Amino acid sequence: MKKSVFIMLLMSIFVACKSADYGFTSNQNFQISQTAAKTDSPIVVGAARFELYLDLLKNKRVATVVNQTSAIANVHLVDTLRALGINIVKVFAPEHGFRGDHSAGAIISNGKDLKTGLSVVSLYGKNKKPTTDMLIDIDVVVFDIQDVGVRFYTYISTMHYVMEACAEQGKKVIVLDRPNPNGFYIDGPILQSDYKSFIGMHPIPIVHGLTVGELAGMINGEKWLADKIKCDISVIPCVNYTHDSLYQLPIKPSPNLPNMNAVYLYPYLGMFEGTNVSVGRGTQEPFQVLGRPGFESDFSFKPVSIPGISDEPKHENKVCTGVRVQDVKSGELFANPRLKLDWLLLFYMSNSTSDGPFFKPFFYKLAGNKNLRDQIENRLTESEIRDSWKAELEAYKKMRHKYLLYP
Numbered sequence: 001m002k003k004s005v006f007i008m009l010l011m012s013i014f015v016a017c018k019s020a021d022y023g024f025t026s027n028q029n030f031q032i033s034q035t036a037a038k039t040d041s042p043i044v045v046g047a048a049r050f051e052l053y054l055d056l057l058k059n060k061r062v063a064t065v066v067n068q069t070s071a072i073a074n075v076h077l078v079d080t081l082r083a084l085g086i087n088i089v090k091v092f093a094p095e096h097g098f099r100g101d102h103s104a105g106a107i108i109s110n111g112k113d114l115k116t117g118l119s120v121v122s123l124y125g126k127n128k129k130p131t132t133d134m135l136i137d138i139d140v141v142v143f144d145i146q147d148v149g150v151r152f153y154t155y156i157s158t159m160h161y162v163m164e165a166c167a168e169q170g171k172k173v174i175v176l177d178r179p180n181p182n183g184f185y186i187d188g189p190i191l192q193s194d195y196k197s198f199i200g201m202h203p204i205p206i207v208h209g210l211t212v213g214e215l216a217g218m219i220n221g222e223k224w225l226a227d228k229i230k231c232d233i234s235v236i237p238c239v240n241y242t243h244d245s246l247y248q249l250p251i252k253p254s255p256n257l258p259n260m261n262a263v264y265l266y267p268y269l270g271m272f273e274g275t276n277v278s279v280g281r282g283t284q285e286p287f288q289v290l291g292r293p294g295f296e297s298d299f300s301f302k303p304v305s306i307p308g309i310s311d312e313p314k315h316e317n318k319v320c321t322g323v324r325v326q327d328v329k330s331g332e333l334f335a336n337p338r339l340k341l342d343w344l345l346l347f348y349m350s351n352s353t354s355d356g357p358f359f360k361p362f363f364y365k366l367a368g369n370k371n372l373r374d375q376i377e378n379r380l381t382e383s384e385i386r387d388s389w390k391a392e393l394e395a396y397k398k399m400r401h402k403y404l405l406y407p
């Protein structure tokens with residue numbers, strides 16, 4: 001390796017180790033409680049721990065499952081591994097694409113990466129699971145994507161299908177772990193099997209409290225892959241991360257989570273995607289505002305199409321009135337971390353016949369069950385709804401404990 005390249009990589013690792021000290025926006029002044037405190041030592045992501053996995057890649061044909069977050073500082077993992085002489089054969093692209101420039105739900109096409117010339121194979125189109133032909137020229141698959149710790153965020157579904165395909169075809173998977181920014185609490189209903197879909201594949205709560213590496217171990221250990229097969233998997237853990245860490249992401253994880261405010265609010269604002277309420281897609285504040293035409297409020301916004309971010313957003317070009325959600329900036333989330341339902345209940349109660357049906361069928365997939373919609377329609381309080389989750393959450397927490405890599 002050229003000396004200049006080696007020095008660049010060392011500098012990248014050093015900067016990456018400092019990534020816990022800042023977020024991808026500059027105006028995050030959140031109040032922090034003991035529930036979610038910064039660690040004393042810098043967090044080192046799994047991708048930066050080359051000494052633990054480079055030997056597993058040498059003289060192997062490697063595929064990567066990566067996106068724009070797969071970086072050590074500003075250097076993409078693919079570029080780094082290629083500079084280190086690793087034979088990257090192809091890149092698998094999840095939802096939003098290899099470079100993170102596609103809006104939610106947009107079909108990702110196969111093609112070539114302009115920078116490297118590598119083949120890019122979509123796992124968010126006709127094939128969400130790698131086929132035999134896709135893996136025939138591969139020995140090892142490396143998964144390195146920043147997750148946000150929410151069941152309906154689809155990167156973990158992509159990981160499931162990659163593990164399953166590799167298990168079926170005798171290929172090894174290496175997961176380079178990254179912190180879970182919402183890893184400091186666990187909440188929400190457990191997904192029921194009748195509502196399994198690509199936006200919810202596992203019997204886990206909406207806020208599951210796992211890193212992708214821990215979830216990979218759970219998928220294997222609980223035999224959730226097809227025919228209960230097990231994947232040959234190695235997880236490269238983070239250093240200095242705990243589930244109480246307040247980890248601010250250095251790169252936005254997807255186009256509509258542009259800052260830490262959106263990342264923290266996503267677990268419960270995301271459920272509005274299954275209603276007639278806009279979450280601000282097509283604005284400068286996605287997953288930070290709520291509204292619909294006709295809601296009684298002085299606050300308003302107008303969703304518009306933004307190429308690569310929000311194509312044909314809900315209530316496009318219509319004035320929506322509603323609220324700017326302030327839970328995170330006020331410190332409420334960190335003082336009492338939970339999957340809040342108050343906004344969902346408020347907008348349901350205010351819905352009128354002229355607004356049309358409040359719920360859409362998609363809500364069942366987001367909630368992972370039918371019960372939550374029934375409870376809201378029956379005017380149960382947030383406390384009553386939350387009580388109905390207690391027993392299954394306690395059972396989940398006991399099971400989760402077996403797979404934890406971090407305190």
